[in-house]
Amino acid sequence: MDLTAISPALLVASLMVAATPLLLAAIGELVVERAGVLNLGVEGMMITGAICGFAISVETGSPYIGLIAAALGGAALSLLFALLTQFALANQVASGLALTLFGLGFSALIGQGYVGLKPPSMGRLSIPGLSDLPFFGRVLFGHDPVLYFGLALTLATWIFLRFTRAGLVLRAVGENHDAAHALGYKVVRIRILAILFGGACAGLGGAYISLVRVPQWTEGMTAGIGWIALALVVFASWKPGGLLLGAYLFGGLTVLQLNLQAAGVAIPVEYLAMSPYLITIVVLVFLSSRRSLTPGSLGRIFHASN
């Protein structure tokens, strides 16, 4: 065993990178679910974002244009879901699953010409003085911009849901869409906006994997991260704070257990491998054990005539 081989600064830096795609996708889904819509298509929107971001980055040479394209790609796919569930009144679970299947296939199709290419590098933040600090420089001031964006977005979502009138309306729509409708709020319009936001966030999360975390394009490369994000929203009791904790716990433990393995720690590998799932669930369930915050209208179909 050689724990000194693990550099704490690099470890914390990589766990933040591992947590970011999860956080981005989950915060989008959180808003969608708080508006009363269950979109199980996160995985499909992520992988679509991953290939849109990758392809556009490679074509334009700019990772930032790629990220915008990823958000647009994810949102475009979610628009399909919005049309199905908000206008055609299709079952949300089935539509979400269909979205995932479609996204996986569609991304594999457009991704065929992009296998083995190297995307343009995003570059890391570099603040003279601050970024050179020992430990804190690398951990706090040495990341790519998207990582900070993810954190800022989580904070902004929390403020939006808790302190703004628009956030209150969104929550009202999610808690009881009939009552919200009776008060004159545009339930369908609000939900569509929430779904588009969720799609854009999932797309960004996917692009973060293909542009920063891996960085390459491989078919099916999200490999279930979208489903983890969905589970995280539930375990975090639909609260942004819990989500941040959960994403960092899960991402952190994933990276930590790999590092512990490489350092040859004498803990059976099976326990290390399952630790991210187990510990994240236990911690979040414990934190949210007092009351459930499930949005009252989650997954229910709304039509003004009902």
Added chain:
Amino acid sequence: MKLTRRMLMAASAAAIGLATGATAQDKTKVGFVYVGPVGDGGWTYEHDQGRLAVEEEFGDAVETVYVESVPEGPDAERVMTQMALQGADLIFTTSFGYMDQTINVAAKFPDVKFEHATGYKRADNVSTYSARFYEGRAIQGHIAGNMTESNIIGYIGSYPIPEVIRGINSAYIHAKKVNPDVEFKIIWAYTWFDPAKEADAAKALIEQGADVILQHTDSTAPQAAAQEAGNVITFGQASDMSEYAPMPRVSSIIDNWAPYYVARTKAVIDGTWESVDTWDGISTGMVGIGEITDAVPAEVKAEALAMKEAIAAGEYHPFTGPLKKQDGSDWLAEGEVADDGTLLGMNFFVEGLTGEIPQ
């Protein structure tokens, strides 16, 4: 949750197979069960190249179907059953974890021929086939041991199964031979295909000082992570992965299943199919060594190629004594060569490797 997605994907793919399968009655139908997506750039990609070779060889006489990203578990049994019910005459199940499922389904369909990759359980209608990847690992170990400057070689294992353990042992023995100070750091990823996790594993190893990354997982993600880090070398796994040459990928092990798949399909068409156990290596071309790039010093490259020739000619076996097991007990005496039975069931590390094999 992940299982649900894969089940659905498998189910939908199977449904598509069902839709296309109804038209062909006289054609020989060949099914393939894949553990990852065909675009993984590694293991499954090469199996699919084999499938395409079968289509090319026999044209309209055969019809092939495949289901990708099938998890190694009970769900695989359902996918195989569905294929058999759709009239498949021959089914290739291309991952170690399908072993028991293949045997179970084969018992229910005695007229359907099954071929299971990298396993050891056979039946009257179940053949096994595998490649001696450890021969290629020996060459990788030789290059890695010569080229590492930190003397730390990172190894990303998938699951602790004999096939993977064999590769680690073979690479270690040959790295150690040219560099007595070499140390292996091993990470078990517990997945065959998860690019983000594979990249994270590669990064963890690199951060802990590894300047060579060997992988036994299916995607090219570790290559991308090594490229990003710079000054780290890798080897293509299962497929050439030449898009990452000349650096970080300095050579590769290429699985060439095409001749085998063509031959076995022909046997079914001719009615001469029998249950066999095939384990071929460099000599027959089932294991190929990808081009060794100029990043490797010329004399190391020459030695590696000489080793390849010696293995191909049967003059050299990568597991030749004297070798001891990790616990210090004797395994092979001077000049003794490992028998296939021991290799197939290999569940121990050789002397010098640290860490335990998860049980």
